[in-house]
Amino acid sequence: MEKEADLFYRQLPKVELHAHLNGSVSLSTIEKLVARKPHLNIEHGMTAIRSGQRRTLDECFQVFKVIHQLVDTEEDILMVAKDVIREFAADGVKYLELRSTPRKEKTTGMTKRRFLVAVDRRNGAEVAMETVKLAEDFMLSTDGLVVGLDLSGDPTVGHGRDLLPALQKAKNCGLKLSLHLSEVPSQADESELLLNIPPDRIGHGTFLHPEVGGSQSLVDKVRKHNTPLELCLTSNVKGQTVSSYSQHHFLYWYQMGHPSVICTDDKGVFCTDLSKEYQLAASTFNLSQEDMWTLSQKAIDCTFAPDLKQQLHQKWLELRPTLFQL
Ligand SMILES: CC(C)=CCNc1ncnc2c1ncn2[C@@H]1O[C@H](COP(=O)(O)O)[C@@H](O)[C@H]1O
Numbered sequence: 001m002e003k004e005a006d007l008f009y010r011q012l013p014k015v016e017l018h019a020h021l022n023g024s025v026s027l028s029t030i031e032k033l034v035a036r037k038p039h040l041n042i043e044h045g046m047t048a049i050r051s052g053q054r055r056t057l058d059e060c061f062q063v064f065k066v067i068h069q070l071v072d073t074e075e076d077i078l079m080v081a082k083d084v085i086r087e088f089a090a091d092g093v094k095y096l097e098l099r100s101t102p103r104k105e106k107t108t109g110m111t112k113r114r115f116l117v118a119v120d121r122r123n124g125a126e127v128a129m130e131t132v133k134l135a136e137d138f139m140l141s142t143d144g145l146v147v148g149l150d151l152s153g154d155p156t157v158g159h160g161r162d163l164l165p166a167l168q169k170a171k172n173c174g175l176k177l178s179l180h181l182s183e184v185p186s187q188a189d190e191s192e193l194l195l196n197i198p199p200d201r202i203g204h205g206t207f208l209h210p211e212v213g214g215s216q217s218l219v220d221k222v223r224k225h226n227t228p229l230e231l232c233l234t235s236n237v238k239g240q241t242v243s244s245y246s247q248h249h250f251l252y253w254y255q256m257g258h259p260s261v262i263c264t265d266d267k268g269v270f271c272t273d274l275s276k277e278y279q280l281a282a283s284t285f286n287l288s289q290e291d292m293w294t295l296s297q298k299a300i301d302c303t304f305a306p307d308l309k310q311q312l313h314q315k316w317l318e319l320r321p322t323l324f325q326l
């Protein structure tokens with residue numbers, strides 16, 4: 001029975017909208033990187049949080065620093081990107097939006113121009129603006145490859161107010177915005193500001209609703225614009241912003257009929273994949289395979305690729321009979 005469920009979720013066509021490139025590096029790719037750089041003395045325990053383990057948010061962000069050390073040349077990034085895309089595809093992901101923070105590595109000569117675009121809030125307003133300009137260039141020159149801007153990074157560092165001009169500029173030049181919002185408690189003010197832009201999607205939104213210290217006004221804003229939420233169960237539980245799977249805010253938004261998209265966040269760091277996340281949501285909240293099908297299908301409407309939506313819906317329709325005959 002468990003095996004059958006595994007197969008269903010693996011075969012379920014899925015859309016992945018919230019995946020950080022360097023958080024998505026699998027164990028096998030980490031091993032290849034470690035072999036390239038033995039002098040760093042990095043072991044896998046330093047790049048992933050295994051099943052049953054929990055870390056503080058701060059400890060989780062340390063993990064990214066280790067991975068960044070391992071991924072510091074163009075060759076590394078090309079390999080990582082290819083492996084990550086191949087792994088998502090093998091897991092039944094039919095449409096993937098990957099995000100990554102432009103990084104400059106003086107030692108290896110890597111430039112920022114080879115990346116999809118994320119703003120790390122840690123780097124402040126100036127870098128945010130520079131990143132938006134890069135993103136705009138990419139959007140115009142890559143024929144639809146760059147579709148938007150992500151705001152991420154340690155949520156306890158900096159304030160969104162300083163990044164508003166950059167984010168506004170991004171929005172005005174046609175980049176779609178996916179913002180990590182209310183990932184930690186006590187960010188209602190910042191979320192209020194950022195929701196006024198408004199973003200096109202929200203990452204996590206863990207503490208938006210009143211029951212967890214957010215407010216009705218925040219919820220009303222999200223509802224008014226029908227802004228989809230990208231929800232990452234394992235990430236939030238392992239990073240300890242959510243106390244247990246059953247307490248995850250997925251239920252709050254899902255029950256309200258609000259667009260909610262299940263995502264992985266960092267499949268490598270959190271040792272998961274999108275099939276597991278769908279299965280986890282189904283078992284935790286007692287949802288049927290039919291419910292999960294609908295959830296994955298509705299995610300298509302939350303992508304930043306308007307020209308592909310029809311094609312994706314068609315694909316889902318074609319695949320449906322193969323799934324429900326299992
Ligand atoms: C620590 C934790 C619980 C992680 C999950 N929540 C996250 N919140 C904010 N930013 C993130 C998160 N996971 C990954 N990132 C961002 O993604 C980066 C890694 O991917 P990349 O280098 O952009 O390709 C991190 O340095 C960080 O800026």
Ligand SMILES: [Zn+2]
Nearest residue numbers: 020152203265
């Ligand atoms: Zn994230």
